[in-house]
Amino acid sequence: MGAVLIALLLPFAGAILLNLFSAPRSARAGWVASLFAGASFLAVASAALGGIEQPPTLYLPWAPALDLSLSLLADGLSLLFALVISAVGVVVFTFAAAYLEPHEQRRRFFCYLLLFMGAMLGVVFSSNLLALFVFWELTSISSFLLIGFWHHKERSRYGALKALVITATGGLAMLLGFIMIGLVCGTFEIPELLGRGDLLAASPWALPAVLLVIAGAITKSAQFPFHLWLPTAMEAPTPVSAYLHAATMVKAGLYLVARLGPIMSPLPLWTPLLTVIGIATMVWCSYLALRQSDLKGLLAFSTVSQLGLIMSMLAAARPEAAAAGLFHLLNHAAFKGALFLLVGVIEHEAHTRDVCELGPLRKQMPKTHLLLALGALSMAGMPPLGGFISKEMFLEQALHLGPLLAMLSVAGAVLTAAYCFALAFGVGRGRKTEGASATATSGAEAPHDPHFSLLWGPGLLITVALLFGLFPQSLAGALVAGAVEAAVPGSSLHLHLSLWHGFSPTLAASAVALGSGYILYSRWWQTRTPDNPLLVTDRIYDFKLEKLESWSKAVTVSYMSGLVWRYNTIILCVGVAAISAVFLCFPVPQLQAWPARSPLVFEVAVALTAIAAVIGTCIAKTRLAAILSLGASGYTLALMFALLGAPDLALTQIMVETISVALFLAVFVFLPSWRPPETRPLRPGHLALSITAGCGACYLVALARGHRTATSIAEFFIENSAKLAGWHNIVNVILVDFRGLDTLGEISVLGIAALACYAAIKMAPQRS
């Protein structure tokens, strides 16, 4: 297990060290990064060679309260993926070291790439669902940084954001699914979950969990209808496309399906839904690939389609199908990684990757073209390349899927073969001779085969693809068998990979696919014009994004105006609406009868004065008048208290009012002169709102008055003031005895306020 931990930590360590000790454009950054990647590969390889006998998990607690832990697991499935990740990683790292221009920010590039590699290894080695999610999101983030690496290009920023939005959303959906699984089964550890699948099956959360996990898998693996992000992600530098979008990251979804298959496949919808999505993606995207003129676009759609093929195999959760899927995954990593790198080479040399603009490749770049053709033929399933064997295995399994899906699978194989032939033979044959050859017009020298440093990587991968065809059993047999054992536990599959299966319906299907594919290529593809159709899903994505932005803007403009009066209006409206709603929902209690006493004349007079004073405050033309009116309203209130038999309250009110008016007057001297705006139209709406709110508040007071349930505190004082304090004047007793400390506090406050008044008055003349 130590080797696995080392393999996982090395890329992260490399990223940190590189960041600390390297110059931004250092030419050596690439080679140092390659060293780390290589060391990581060796660690994985040694773990794989060491067998899987030792206890397969390592457990580091993270947040035990949440059942969150960083635990590692290295069974056959993890090791197969890890080998692909690290092996292709080494090739891509060395390729990129030679490929990037000297002026590029290489340190940043290789940091991100190492970060990505570590995250990817984390995904496949995690034994805890949550840790898996953590690394999963880390791959999304690092892929965002890598796609946007050439950030001066608008398209590449767009592509980076799109990839992130779709994969991170899917990731969060997956997290929700994980949480559901964890809550139902009581653990997030994958090995423990294996025994608790029936708990999940019995729970009502089974279906949402399946759908959410599928959402995570198909967004990451760019399956229909989320295939839209992969083509735009092709704005990334080519090594990134080769690594992330062909060999590794997009396979995380496949890994998830294979890993959770034992738990999820007995649940409804898992197998059928994933199979249908996989086959549909395979057919539809291989058709779209045929319509591309951009070589990278073609490869992007072909990747999506091939991933669909593997997805449909892994979803079945049968050992034979899983073997087909996993072996094809190995083949795909080899030939697709190579094809991407070769397209990068072509772009590097010819400064274009448009099928219609490229010159005669076979003459200009013979070695590159040979490798390209070999890779494409492996993808088409041409013997004796590795792709042939896995395509055979796929077709054999597809024939079990029922007539419709079987036919679709064969159709997909035909389309695949067609675009592969186009890639192998159609590129750069000067088919569109009048099309301006970029190389000729730019006056640069004709493109030629690049230096060996750019060719050996793809060459190696193609060789592997070839060897997979010639010696499948000895090279990949044990690896695939081990992975199948983990993906379909308890299976007893005697896997024997071999080039020649004898005559069978599968062989016939294969031959038909290749033949029709060639006809399709020669009769149709060579004569049509590629049109790079815009995806409907793309339009939906753009439309949604635009809508989101404009909606956000509309809300900001209308709602967040920054005007206090508007804010107050909104709050008051909400308040009035809420209170009305409460009145509608609950039984309204009776108002208690008012005391049967007609108001005295001066009570009415005082009340009217108070109202007049308040109105005066609102309409005052100068600040002084406003302050004085406000003071007047306070004094009338004090008068009211006195009339209603609360002299202590009246006294307090008068003191407070006096001090506040004095303070206002003293302080407002410092303010610049103010006059109300010339036109202040009275808005009827506001007036109505104010009156409603005010009357509502009054009504509430009246309502609450009648619903007092506790006994009045007055009783206590009447009973106890003579007994405890020896005095019959209750008000006095309260002030100096029962609440003596309160009184002390009030006196201090008033004293301090008076001091402040004095200070303010003293300072006032200095300014005027």
Next chain:
Amino acid sequence: MTLPIANIEVLYPLMFACAWGLLVLTVEMFSLSRRFVGIGWLSALGLAAVAGISLSGQGAGEVFAGAVALDAFSVYFYVLLSVLAIFAVFLSMDYVPLAGIIHGEFYPLILFAVAGLLVMVSATDLIVMFLGLETMSMAVYVLAGIRKDELRSNEAALKYFLLGAFASALLLYGIALIYAITGSTVLGSVANAIASTDYLAADSLVLMLGVGMLLAGFAFKIAAVPFHLWTPDVYEGAPTTVSAFMATAVKAGAFAALLRIVLVALAPVMPDLSWLMWVLAASTMTMGNFVALRQTNVKRMLAYSSIAHTGYLLVGVTAATAEAGAAVLYYLAAYGVMNIGAFGVLAALTRRRHALQEISDFAGLGQNRPVLALVMSICMLSLMGMPPLAGFVGKFYLFTAALEAGYTVLVVIAVLNSVVSAAYYLGVLRAMYFQSADAEEYSPRPYLNFAVTAAAAVTVALGLAPSPVMGAASRAFSSIILGP
């Protein structure tokens, strides 16, 4: 003569905070230099002492007939608030001279605000809680407007005050109505009164109005929709370190009080009101996130993000289980440090009397000031909820608890919101790393740099080793629901 107050030691941290504030004010008055850094150190020292005293006094019980309690919940918040305030003080030690704030009352006001917050989080009586809230608010109103010659700062203070006074009135009215029905303002007695008789049938209207007003008042302080309107304007106009203090410590204090009210006093009516909290949570996070999308001013963006986070926190309040409560407590700590870091970076970019606040001002930061950019990245990613940072663990904790309590739809809304929020947080990252600009000369800012780096480090640490804080949070929360 002995004071007839049992358990007076409950009040020691509080009394110490007030006294220390006065001490700092006095020392400042006699200090020779207006830019005396020692005042900052003195304030930080006092705040650290508050945390220490409260830790040593844990479990002291209640005082004033159950009006204030120093239970594990109070202690958790005492420590959290002190730490956040210390961060704010350290940020200010460089920022205050830079922003041209020459008023000695700055640090004492922070201490007084903290004192108000302490009252608020440890109050077990509605009136005392209100007193704490007002004490804190008064200090913060002044802090928001302390740059007197700056129009935006004036505007911020005035707006905060006008709308805040409004909210206080609502709150007080709500307390009065609840008192009218239950005959008590002590949280436990209110709960008993509501639970023991069938108030819901007889006087439900008045009670519901009271509860509604109480919640509205708190919705204002925690910046929940539709009472969030002041937030962006005030955060933008206030001095950056004050915004940091408001967004973290003030919000944490208001949430603490809200938790006590909702999960203790109103526990008997909460099952009927969970729909209200649900709507509040969903609308708050959605509004916050969607409006934040269009912001180009980072300070305003952070204000909207704080609104959105109020929404996430309300998810926990809605769920109202023990796990959810503990998750809210943990999230407040995580949210606090990452926001301090984000606001701190903004403060660190201040030029003489001129704050750099637009997203475009962050261009090229990755090259010119790599450490600040890294801090900002950590904070943004954590706010976004990216593992393995504190924000992720907090969100995960919250959402799991809510899911367990059965609020699936609300959690789905919250997760979708997290996706939307990624867009604007990443905007800052994009500017820092994907755009370039010429390097600027900066005066050395040792305290600011130290504080933001520490905040980022804590954010990472809270994400990688959340267990201690999580344990404290869950102990703290269980102390209030198991109590009287």
